[in-house]
Amino acid sequence: MTEKEKMLAGMVYEAVLDEDLKEDRLKCKDLCFAANQLPPSKIKEQSEIFVSLFAKAGEGFYITTPFWCDYGYNIEIGKNFYSNHNCVILDCAKVTFGDNVFVGPNCCFATAEHPLDETERNRGLETARPIQVGNSVWFGAGVTVLPGVTIGDNVVIGAGSIVTKDIPSNVVAVGNPARVIRSLENSGLYRIVPLKEVYAKDICGWKYEGEYSVYSYSSWEMAIRNHWEIADAKVRGQEYRGVLNKAGELTGYFKMHQDENGEVEIGLGMRPEECGQGKGADFVKTITDYVKKQYPESLVYLEVRLFNQRAVKCYEKAGYQVVCEHDSIKPWGTFRYKRMELKKED
Structure with missing residues (x-):
C-alpha cells in the first residue's frame, strides 16, 4: 500500500518524508495561499x-x-x-460538514494523531481519524475539534471549547473537554417567565382528580390566609416561575430553591388538562435547563410522593434517577417521598 492509501485507511503512515503526500500538501498550500492573497472583494475567484x-x-x-x-x-x-478568519482543517482523514454550519474565527479541525512513543513520533509516523459534523451546527470562536469526533445536528459548541468526544444532536456543549450543558430539543416549545400574580391566582384554581388531588390548591384566598409562598410576592418573584406554551398560555409553573448545602430542589406543577398526554418529559427538561443555567455548579433534585409512579417515569425520561426514599415534612403534612437527582454528564 502507498502511504496515502494507509493514511486514508486510518493506518499508521509516514507523513513527513513521503514524496507523494508532500507533493499533495504543497499543491494544497499553494491553492490556500492563492485564495488568501486575493482581496476580500474577489469572492467569486476565492x-x-x-x-x-x-x-x-x-x-x-x-x-x-x-x-x-x-x-x-x-x-x-x-x-x-x-x-470566519483563521479556520484550519488538518484533513489527513475525511472532514465532513453538513448544511448550515457556521464556524467562528480561529477554529481548528484536526484529524491527525501522533504516537506517544518518542521513537515513532520522531520518525514522522502518524494516524488519522475522520471528523463528521451534522447540519445546523455553530462553532464559537477558538473551538478545536480533535480526531474521530462526530457532532450531531442542531448543536452549539461554545467559544474556546476542545471537543474530544462525540456530541449528540440538539445540545449545547462547552468547555475543555467539551461537555453537554443543556438540551435544545425543547427549544421553542415552552417559555419561562416570572410568575405574576394573575398566573398564581390561576394556578390556585387548578383541580387535579383522584389520587392526584393532593396537588390541588384550595383557593387563592386560602393561599393568602395561610401565607403560602405562592401568594407571597417576594418569594414568588425570587423562586417561582411560570411556563408558557407556544400560544403564550400558562401551562405550568415551578419553584427552585437552593438549600443550605448548595443543592437546588425543584417543585413543579402542570395544568391538569395537560397531564397524562406525554408532554411531561419535555416540560421537565425545559425547567431543568433553566435551573441549571441559574445554578450551573449545583446538584439539582426533585422529591416525588411515593404513589406517583407516573411522575417518577416522567422524571426518569427527563434525566433524573431515584437515589433514596425518605419521610419529608411539608406544610401540609409528613409523607413518604422518593428523592430523584439529575444525572451528571459523563
Whole structure:
C-alpha cells in the first residue's frame, strides 16, 4: 500500500518524508495561499479556488480568509457553510460538514494523531481519524475539534471549547473537554417567565382528580390566609416561575430553591388538562435547563410522593434517577417521598 492509501485507511503512515503526500500538501498550500492573497472583494475567484480544492462544496458557502488545510481532497462542506478568519482543517482523514454550519474565527479541525512513543513520533509516523459534523451546527470562536469526533445536528459548541468526544444532536456543549450543558430539543416549545400574580391566582384554581388531588390548591384566598409562598410576592418573584406554551398560555409553573448545602430542589406543577398526554418529559427538561443555567455548579433534585409512579417515569425520561426514599415534612403534612437527582454528564 502507498502511504496515502494507509493514511486514508486510518493506518499508521509516514507523513513527513513521503514524496507523494508532500507533493499533495504543497499543491494544497499553494491553492490556500492563492485564495488568501486575493482581496476580500474577489469572492467569486476565492470560491472557485475552494471548489477546486475540496472534494465537495455545497451551494452558498463562504470562507473568510485566511484559511488553511493540508490536502483539501478530504474536505466536504454542505450548503450555506460559513467559516470566519483563521479556520484550519488538518484533513489527513475525511472532514465532513453538513448544511448550515457556521464556524467562528480561529477554529481548528484536526484529524491527525501522533504516537506517544518518542521513537515513532520522531520518525514522522502518524494516524488519522475522520471528523463528521451534522447540519445546523455553530462553532464559537477558538473551538478545536480533535480526531474521530462526530457532532450531531442542531448543536452549539461554545467559544474556546476542545471537543474530544462525540456530541449528540440538539445540545449545547462547552468547555475543555467539551461537555453537554443543556438540551435544545425543547427549544421553542415552552417559555419561562416570572410568575405574576394573575398566573398564581390561576394556578390556585387548578383541580387535579383522584389520587392526584393532593396537588390541588384550595383557593387563592386560602393561599393568602395561610401565607403560602405562592401568594407571597417576594418569594414568588425570587423562586417561582411560570411556563408558557407556544400560544403564550400558562401551562405550568415551578419553584427552585437552593438549600443550605448548595443543592437546588425543584417543585413543579402542570395544568391538569395537560397531564397524562406525554408532554411531561419535555416540560421537565425545559425547567431543568433553566435551573441549571441559574445554578450551573449545583446538584439539582426533585422529591416525588411515593404513589406517583407516573411522575417518577416522567422524571426518569427527563434525566433524573431515584437515589433514596425518605419521610419529608411539608406544610401540609409528613409523607413518604422518593428523592430523584439529575444525572451528571459523563
